[in-house]
Amino acid sequence: MRTLTRRLLVPTLIPLALVASGCSTSAPAGTPPAGAATAPTAPAVTPAAEARESERLEVAPAPRDTPTAVARPATEGGTDTRKSTLKVAEYDSRTRRAVISTPQDPSRRPSPEPSTAEPSAAQPTAAAAGAPVRTGDIIASAPAPGAPEGLLVEVTKVVRTTDKGTEVATKPATLGALLADDKADGEIPVDPSTVDVEPLVKGVKFSWAKPDGVRFGPNGAQVPAGRLRLDVGTSLETAADAPVSAAASVSGHVQLAPQVEFSYDGSAHGQAGRPGPGSAFLGMSGEWSAEWAVKGRAAARTSQRIPLAKLHADPVIQVGPVPVVVNLDLTVYLQVEADGRITLDVRQDVKGDFRVGGGYTPGKGWAPVSTSDVKSTPVTATVTAAGRARTALGAEASVGLYGMVGVTADFAPYLRAEGEVKATASSSGAATVTGSWALHGGFDLSGNLQLQLSVFGTPLLQKRIPLGTLHREWPLAAGKGQLSA
Structure with a gap:
């Protein structure tokens, strides 16, 4: 194709x-x-x-x-x-x-x-x-x-x-050779109209709305100002023994408003024993919202990771007289883990924010920064039979300067479902079937600092520094039932 x-x-x-x-x-x-x-x-x-x-x-x-x-x-x-x-x-x-x-x-x-x-x-x-x-x-x-x-x-x-x-x-x-002993810090929103989008599956649609009221795309009128949106609808591999009515699919959308964070403090520039600035920071933050629906019985596989679209932008921020080029890449993906036994009909709404990056100080060198606050609610929830499934609508992101990668991150809000069925029987012939199910929302955030952050004029990193994995999970809904025969 x-x-x-x-x-x-x-x-x-x-x-x-x-x-x-x-x-x-x-x-x-x-x-x-x-x-x-x-x-x-x-x-x-x-x-x-x-x-x-x-x-x-x-x-x-x-x-x-x-x-x-x-x-x-x-x-x-x-x-x-x-x-x-x-x-x-x-x-x-x-x-x-x-x-x-x-x-x-x-x-x-x-x-x-x-x-x-x-x-x-x-x-x-x-x-x-x-x-x-x-x-x-x-x-x-x-x-x-x-x-x-x-x-x-x-x-x-x-x-x-x-x-x-x-x-x-x-x-x-290096930037240190240009900014010398000056200071600068700021947060710059990424203009959604400057983003390159490469759909990776059929059914991906892209929309955006600029703060000045200009809108683009089939859902542009529904996108808040300053945000971009991806809509997707695609089928999943269905379990081999699933009935026709349990065909698996996913649909939904992601909205985000990314912004670049940049700071530099050169007050210690050129002082003895200090090869780099007094402090520096490079990162990406923003608001994230998503709504997606999963239906049917997905095939029994360890994981189906489906890249939906690649996004790229090279926003230029003016730091005094210096044009600093920031390189942003995002790959939005769907990940499904299922055992082929549980059938879902779930729609989830997720809202929150995230911040990833790296900060530098002479005494400690580069240190990772990663925070996120995400909440979700199930709009609809039906779980049939026993089994387990987990779906995530996330993004792999990287941010760097002048083509040199500085920070990579993987932000993945998810929905996890599990169900159990138990049957008991007595010598009289009576039988009872009981079942229970539960839905959990959560997110994972992980990533690395990269060697190329030396572009600030700081000492080279000898290896990648993990951001550290953030993991949160909370209950959304649950149910149980009993049938006697």
Whole structure:
């Protein structure tokens, strides 16, 4: 069966770049601007740069057409950040070569051959001859050609100029090199209209509603503002000995309002013995609601895990002048565990919230964060015969920065049913059959911190750190009966 992919994207954000050079932005009066052909001079530091204090940066969704920015650290610490028109025109992830363009200079003529020699400290670099970037610059970009999940790199070599811009060689960089000793924290909702959706089974429908009243999809009018919704209806493998009336199926919907949590405190940046920031946090949180119905007698299998749809988004958050690209992935799935004996007709309503992420402090390093508060009620409940079944409508999620995974989590609200039947007989021939059943609601939350959270400039993780499994369960309904013969 051919799988169709539905892309629901607003117009692509114009790539944003932030360049941090090892040169000072301050210079004596009469010094030509960066990029002018001139002999190198010793970097100058103004009293303002020496006395610079850390700033609290605003954290907000990045608007379209946001200008890029240039940040040049002073030799005595601190960063002077300015707006820029630089863009990442191309990026090759295999060679880590990028082309940086300056729209204001369309007449740049390409050099005939790539540069093969490393720039000498005693000679002007290619940037000094007119290139927009220099060796040592840090580039942070919103999604760009060749870098759909954003880009965070350091320029290791200025290679040549082309008709598209300046070609440079790069290596991975860290946010600590850009944010330095500044501070920032905020929670940014994910625009549901920027989410890519790939249905994995027939019958999946996608809807969303933006806070400004714009709605999309067959159930858009029913979706609260700022949320996205998946509706699904699919059949399950039915137990071999089940009657036709016990054919198994599941239907329902999931609504969620994901948001990104980001914080950085660089007040300890550059202090002796502290390679990273004073603190940092990256995570995802949001409200979750779902309603699903399970009917029939599912086949006797240990577990049927059915991925329903994949969702992906690359929201860009503006941290002061820095475009920080957050990568979100969710796979919504249905999981059914049944022994092939119990027949269900149950509809469940679930509401709650969740929060997963990782926090960093110099003394303790990275530590996991995971919380959830979920409640559920059965709208209808009928259980027939003995046996056990468990159904979960959950999501596997990951959140990272610039294509590097930071946190993975599995959030699974579930419904568990069990029934028992007992028969007794006497010497007189009388027989009694008694039965009881019970429904339980619950959720499981698990996951890991990943190695790539070093993007903050913190020490590398040597292994995955488990979030720790959260498990809750509560009774929903129960019944019993007796039949004498």
